[in-house]
Amino acid sequence: MMVRIIVLLFVIAVIAMMVLGTARKIRSFSAPKPAVDSPREILRRRYAAGEIDEDEYLRRMSGLSQEW
16 A cells, blocks of 8 residues: 555655756746847947946947948
8 A cells, every 4th residue: 555655645746846857947938038138239338327438439439331
């Protein structure tokens, strides 16, 4: 009787691990990928946060506008 209970608990644990693993895989596939910001957006954010001053912002924005 005790062996049957142990086997039953083991089977339940294995099934639970399989279900959780499958759910994790499905969630990783359906999770939205983080958007890659454009260089201009990164520059705007850095200027807004005070990391660069206006001259640096305008100089770099001008550089992004040029065609190479």
